[in-house]
Amino acid sequence: MHKKTIPYFILLSLFVMLSCTSEKQDSSTGVMDRFIDDLMNQMTLEEKIGQLTLYTSDMDHTGPFIRDHYLEDIRAGRVGAIFNAYTADYTRELQRMAVEETRLGIPLLFGYDVIHGHRTIFPIPLGETASWDMEAIEESARIAAREATAEGLHWTFSPMVDVTRDPRWGRIAESSGEDPFLTAQVARAKVRGYQGDDLRDLHTMLATAKHFAAYGAPQAGRDYHTVDMSELVLRNKFLPPFKAIIEEDIATFMTAFNDLFGVPATGSEYLLTQVLREEWGFEGFVVTDYTSINEMVPHGFARDDKHAGELAINAGVDMDMQGAVYNDYLAELVEEGKVSEATIDQAVRRILLMKYKLGLFEDPYRYSDPQREAELVMTEENLEFARDFSRKSIVLLKNDDNVLPLSDDVRSIALIGPMADNQRDLIGSWSAAGDYTKSVTLRQGIINRQGERTRINYALGTTVLDEDRSGFAAALRAAAQSDVVIMALGEHYWQSGEAASRSMIDLPGLQEELFDEIVKLGKPVIVVLMKGRPLTLENLDEKASAILETWFLGTTTGDAIADVLFGDYNPSGKLPVTYPRNVGQIPIFYNARNTGRPKSEGKFTSKYLDVSNSPLYPFGYGLSYTTFDYSDIRLSTTQMPINGTLEASVTVTNTGDRFGEEVVQLYTRQLVGSITRPLMELRGFEKITLDPGESREVTFELTWKDLAFYNANNQFRAEPGEFHLFIGTSSAEVKQTAFSLME
Numbered sequence: 001m002h003k004k005t006i007p008y009f010i011l012l013s014l015f016v017m018l019s020c021t022s023e024k025q026d027s028s029t030g031v032m033d034r035f036i037d038d039l040m041n042q043m044t045l046e047e048k049i050g051q052l053t054l055y056t057s058d059m060d061h062t063g064p065f066i067r068d069h070y071l072e073d074i075r076a077g078r079v080g081a082i083f084n085a086y087t088a089d090y091t092r093e094l095q096r097m098a099v100e101e102t103r104l105g106i107p108l109l110f111g112y113d114v115i116h117g118h119r120t121i122f123p124i125p126l127g128e129t130a131s132w133d134m135e136a137i138e139e140s141a142r143i144a145a146r147e148a149t150a151e152g153l154h155w156t157f158s159p160m161v162d163v164t165r166d167p168r169w170g171r172i173a174e175s176s177g178e179d180p181f182l183t184a185q186v187a188r189a190k191v192r193g194y195q196g197d198d199l200r201d202l203h204t205m206l207a208t209a210k211h212f213a214a215y216g217a218p219q220a221g222r223d224y225h226t227v228d229m230s231e232l233v234l235r236n237k238f239l240p241p242f243k244a245i246i247e248e249d250i251a252t253f254m255t256a257f258n259d260l261f262g263v264p265a266t267g268s269e270y271l272l273t274q275v276l277r278e279e280w281g282f283e284g285f286v287v288t289d290y291t292s293i294n295e296m297v298p299h300g301f302a303r304d305d306k307h308a309g310e311l312a313i314n315a316g317v318d319m320d321m322q323g324a325v326y327n328d329y330l331a332e333l334v335e336e337g338k339v340s341e342a343t344i345d346q347a348v349r350r351i352l353l354m355k356y357k358l359g360l361f362e363d364p365y366r367y368s369d370p371q372r373e374a375e376l377v378m379t380e381e382n383l384e385f386a387r388d389f390s391r392k393s394i395v396l397l398k399n400d401d402n403v404l405p406l407s408d409d410v411r412s413i414a415l416i417g418p419m420a421d422n423q424r425d426l427i428g429s430w431s432a433a434g435d436y437t438k439s440v441t442l443r444q445g446i447i448n449r450q451g452e453r454t455r456i457n458y459a460l461g462t463t464v465l466d467e468d469r470s471g472f473a474a475a476l477r478a479a480a481q482s483d484v485v486i487m488a489l490g491e492h493y494w495q496s497g498e499a500a501s502r503s504m505i506d507l508p509g510l511q512e513e514l515f516d517e518i519v520k521l522g523k524p525v526i527v528v529l530m531k532g533r534p535l536t537l538e539n540l541d542e543k544a545s546a547i548l549e550t551w552f553l554g555t556t557t558g559d560a561i562a563d564v565l566f567g568d569y570n571p572s573g574k575l576p577v578t579y580p581r582n583v584g585q586i587p588i589f590y591n592a593r594n595t596g597r598p599k600s601e602g603k604f605t606s607k608y609l610d611v612s613n614s615p616l617y618p619f620g621y622g623l624s625y626t627t628f629d630y631s632d633i634r635l636s637t638t639q640m641p642i643n644g645t646l647e648a649s650v651t652v653t654n655t656g657d658r659f660g661e662e663v664v665q666l667y668t669r670q671l672v673g674s675i676t677r678p679l680m681e682l683r684g685f686e687k688i689t690l691d692p693g694e695s696r697e698v699t700f701e702l703t704w705k706d707l708a709f710y711n712a713n714n715q716f717r718a719e720p721g722e723f724h725l726f727i728g729t730s731s732a733e734v735k736q737t738a739f740s741l742m743e
Contacts, residue, residue, distance in 0.1 A: 035361070036352050039104070040345065047104060048341075048348045049330045050078040052313075054111070054287060054321045057085035057094070077102040078327055080351055081109035081155070081319065086433060091152025092368035099364045107364035109355055111155035114205075114432050115174060116140070118147040120382040120555055121427040121434035123393040124532055125160065125186075127551030129176040129576040130622075131392035132663040132687050134189040140389055141193025143382050146203045150376040151433070152368040154358050155206040157254060159190040161241040162211055165587040167577065168221025170500030173429055173532030173552075175216060177576030178589045178619060180237055181682045184244035191248040199251070199357040202366060206354060209245050211256035211289060213271055214238045218258060221586070222501045227258040232675065234260070235710040237591075243280055251284045251354055255317060257292055264299045266292040267308070272316030285318040285350035294323040305329065310338050318347035378438075383556060390553040390560035392661075395573035396623040397537075397547040403524045404546045405567025405625060406484065412455040414482035415443055416475045416518065417511065418464045419490045419530040428532060428552030429497025438555060442488050442528065445558025449566055457482050462510045464492050472514060479518050486565070487515055488528045493552060496532025505583060506536050519543045528561060534579045538616060549573070570625045572661035572687070574730065579617035584608070590619035590731040591678040620665050620682075620730035626656030626692070633727050633737040640741050642704050642718060649699040650727045650735065654690035663687045664698045667726040667734065673719055674711050680731055683707075700727075707741060 040048070055070045073079045074097045085091055091110050098108045116122045122140045123130075131137065141158075148156065160174045163183050176183040187209070196204035214234055218225035229238075242253075253276060256265040265271055266288050276282045293312045294305055302308035309325040310333050320326040333339040359366055396404070406413075419425065421443040427434045440448070443458060450456075461475035462468065479485045489511045494500060506512065516539070519525055524545040529535070532552060540547060548571070550561055563569040580588045585608075599607040607613050629652070636647035654660055666684040670677040684700040704718040711717055720741045728734030 032353070032356055036349055036356065039106070039352065040348060042104060043348070045331055045334065045341065045344070047077045047106075048344055049326055050076075051080035051106065051348045051351050052319050052326045052330070052344070053079050053324070054081040054083060054319050055079055056322055057082050071097065073327070074098055074108070075101045077104065077106070079108065080106070081111060083111040083157075083321070085110055086112055086148070086151040086153050088150070088152050088368045088370045088373040092365055095364050095368060106352075107355060107360040109155055109351070109360070110153050110367075111157060112148065112153050112432065113158070113430055114144050114148045114153065114156040115158050115160070115430040116144075116428070117386070117434060117554060118144045118151070118432050119378045119434060120147060120386050121431050121439070122386055122389055123551050123553045124173050124428040126173050126175060126177060126532065126576060127393040127553060128389070129182065129186050130395050130549070130551070130573040131389065132182075132574050132685060133392050134185055136389050136392055137186055138189040138193040139385065141190040142196070142203075143385060145194045145196075145205045147377050147382070149203055149205050149367050150369070150372040153205060154360070154367060155208070155252070156194055157208045157210060158194070159187045159207065159245075160210050161187040161245065162214075162216030163238050163241065164216030165589040166217070166221040167505055167534040167580065168501055168503060168583070168586060169216065169218060170223055170496045170502070170533070171216070171498055172534075172577065173496040174498075178578060179576065179591065179682050180240040182576055182685075184241040187241050187245045188248050191245050191250050195249070195251065200359045202372070206251035206358070208252045208254050208287070209242055209250050210254035212242060212253050212265060212276065213256060214260050215256035215258050215265075223499050224257045227260050231261075231714065232710055232712070235714065239275070246280050246282050253282065253284065253286045255286065255288045255292055257289055257295065259299060259301070264292070264296045264301050266317060267296050267301055267311040267315050269315040277316065283350070285347065285354060286316055287319040288312065288317055288321045288323070290321050291323040293317070293320055293325045306333065309333065313339050313343055313347070318350050386554060387556040387560050387563070390556055391563050391569040391571075393551060393553065393573050394561065394564050394571050395549040395575055396571040396625075397549050397617055397621075398541060398544060399546045399623055399625075401545070402625075403484075403526065404565065406565050408450075408453065408566065410454050410483055412457060412482040413446065414457045414459070414475075414478040414485040414523075415446065415488065416459050416461045416478060416485060417488040417514070418460065418462060419488035419528070420458060420460070420486070422488075425490070425493040425530065426552060426557040427554050428493050429500070431493075431554075434555065440556055440558035442558045442561055445560070445562035446565070448559060449562040449568075461514045464490070464511070465509045467510060469510060472517060475514060476517060476521070479521050479523055482523065485518055485523050485525045486528060487518060487525060488530065489515065490530035491532065491535075493532070503583070505533065512539060515540065516543070526565070530557075534577055536580060536582050536616075538581050541616060549575075567625065567658075570658050570660045571622070572624065572663070574620050574622040574663045575617055576619070578615045578619045581611050581616045585611065585615070588615055591681050593676045593678055618730055618732035620663070621732065622663075622730070624656075624660045624662070626654055626658040626660035628660070628662045628690070628729060629653045629655045630728060630735050633725065633735050635725070635737060635739055638739045640702070640739055642720060642741055642743060646702045646739060647699055648702065648725055648727060649697055651695050651697050652688065652690065653695040654692055657692050659689070659691050661687060661689050662729065665728060665730065665734075666700045667731060668702075668707065669724040669726075670707065670719070671722045671724065673709075673721065677709070680726065682731075704741070
């Protein structure tokens, strides 16, 4: 294939385009539309189908490479986007092939799973959400975008906004937990961070809402499994976060692997056309998840790949990730009249518009700049932010007798467990281009904090999965020689995330057995948990002196945990998901509906014979080193007009002796509705800071939209009636009042 420069018509179009000073002007004068029209008029059907095709590169320890047949496809104009390719030099070379060695010189779009950081790794998304700090979450996405775009990337497959109520599902680690309102706020923040105000800004990138839809509700918590729910549950619990981020102008949506109403999501005209485009007005493009078009065949929905491609494109899928179905069959389907070229044109236009908005037609190489890469990746500023963000994500689950924070003068600490000096697991699953060898272990973090003031008696004790007890003796000796014991326990990074569902969610291996032996020594035992999901922790909760939920915190793990252990930071995290007592309670979530026989002392009521209905730790729960007092709730009115507003206020006072942060949470309950309503629903929250003795009034405003839901006729309505309103420190510890919504 001979080399060539950018075709003259693109250069001519660029001259016109550059005469405009902003994207807004381009759109208003029609320059963008004319440019895309001009380009599409010169494209063959094969070149159009190429724009609908996304193939993978490969990044491993030997460096970046791409399969030879994909290189041939790039040079032939049969590829519109590449994922899993990054670094400035590598993306520049691939872009050069697309721009200089093809007939029309259309630039490639480079995508990647930048989920919780790119090079600088932040807490896993479930941990990020535990911060309840939307400004920090937005900033983490902004930093991730800055690093990723400096390495040639244009597009991230994030945020994942799947609501999930089942901790057995491995991808709960990548979620924001069980609540649609909280998930929506996190998703909004991430989209703002990734995309900024102008996609032409070199530090911004396209975001992706995934997985559309209801992927977080697989039967039995098993990844990729069947999803079966009513349309009311779908619309009231699982779709709201997706709808919310359309209001943030999110660029792309990704289809889900699961079926819904018996139809695989990738072939669902209901989801991709009726809901997403016609009801919600989404104007970006839809990409599949990895080979999910092909997977409609084993689903039993498509006869073969060709049939699957027909179903997908007609349902509303614009881009085929990795399956090669569109490249192989779309032209044939057009010739047979089963797919219209107008349908293909519509999909191509959506993709080209995004490339235009990124400025790729103006300068295809603008993101592939080695100087920017050297200046912006893993800077001291980024690492400093990561440390603070990690601290905000830690949740204090238990703290008997105020054993935490530890004194600076503690003489000796036994540091025991498989996560104590473990770098590999700290950056968690979906850690993008993160380098685990640069992560700070808990052991190193404590040494960094304490220096020679404190003797660290370290012992592995046991690994995460082994059944070998030979390390127990050394761990017991270390504990016996120390004033306090810190046990760092958890799961491997690969035990949560995609394709990592677990039927039992207890601590794996012999970790709990080792914990039981250490506790018998009578020393204060502080448990530090590093993991990607809720585990069943009743035994630890009963016996440990203190428990810190630290998730997988990323690059600066050890320093962040040490800051909390020694009181340099007062923990402020709150759980974004309910912790069950045992797996028999699953699914358990705070916003369930009531039954006709709610739990009471009588036998014939809704309860277990062998365990309480209550969770081990409720949604929104998290302790502090200080204490907070809530006043009674004050309402602006007890009769809210349906087209009016209601203000609910509470005064929060820091009654302890330390500076602290508190997440003030507001919930409502409608007592009677046209369909049964949840016991509680999160409607608002605010994270505040208070000095010792300081008080602050927190006010929330509600409108009818905050009280509305989809009724039996799939109408989004607020229904007049009686409501309870709750404000407090968690879903289980609240003040309560009442009001009426009036016609």
